[in-house]
Amino acid sequence: MTTITGKTTLMQKRDSLIDSDPLVIPDEFVGYPLRYFNLPLHYRDDLQSVLIPYGLVQDRIEALASSIFLDVHIHIPEQLVCLCVLKGGYRFFSDLVSKIQNENRLQNDRSLPMSLEFIRCKSYVNDSSSEKLEIIGLSDLNSLKHKNLIVVEDMIDTGSTMVALKKELEKFQPKSVKICTLFIKRRKDKKCLLKPDYVGFQIPDHFVVGYALDYNEYFRDLEHICIMEKSGIEKYKIKD
């Protein structure tokens, strides 16, 4: 990439160095011991380790924001609709949008106008997907017609939420749909059902919590991405 004068600017050089492939956390990595972190007392006994510290999550989101900014600015000159998938996606969405806003402030020669939409998807009970996916807020999305859409999700695990949501969103006839997820899980039992466009981290097959990811509505108020202790899974289990 060069300027009119033929020189590569530092900004352009930085853009070309960012890897848009996920940061892969290997299966052998079992996380950092809890004693190195300042964790809320109310969850300490329920967690096994810190898989991804908050700071690393933030740095990776910054890189994702740059990739999105660069791609979308080149391929899609008009407004981008960013759709937040609640509840788990709320922190990622908020941080990602504010980092794209930073790009808008920092770059002199380009910018990316955005509008923000919200939807709620719920299917998990305990640590498994129930067959019943609830989608709330679809009726407010008529404005998607002919728009470029980016769906912002915290986690793609089996992939069934995103496959079902994408099918519903396509009924609104958007011009394009891209999927951005902070985490994709490398499941041992089956392959993921879809390939997202932007991924922060590819993680091993553990149920993780923190940074708005929950276990039966607990642990959203935890900063780091943590692996749960078996006793924690038992303690907050919904029994029928």
Ligand SMILES: O=P(O)(O)OC[C@H]1O[C@H](OP(=O)(O)OP(=O)(O)O)[C@H](O)[C@@H]1O
């Ligand atoms: O790929 P899948 O196996 O479908 O799992 C991913 C979905 O599970 C979580 O949602 P959840 O149902 O827990 O609702 P929440 O976002 O309110 O926590 C997560 O936020 C994704 O939407």
Ligand code: HPA
């Ligand atoms: O590992 C997970 N953690 C929290 N929520 C989830 N929803 C699917 N997988 C997960």
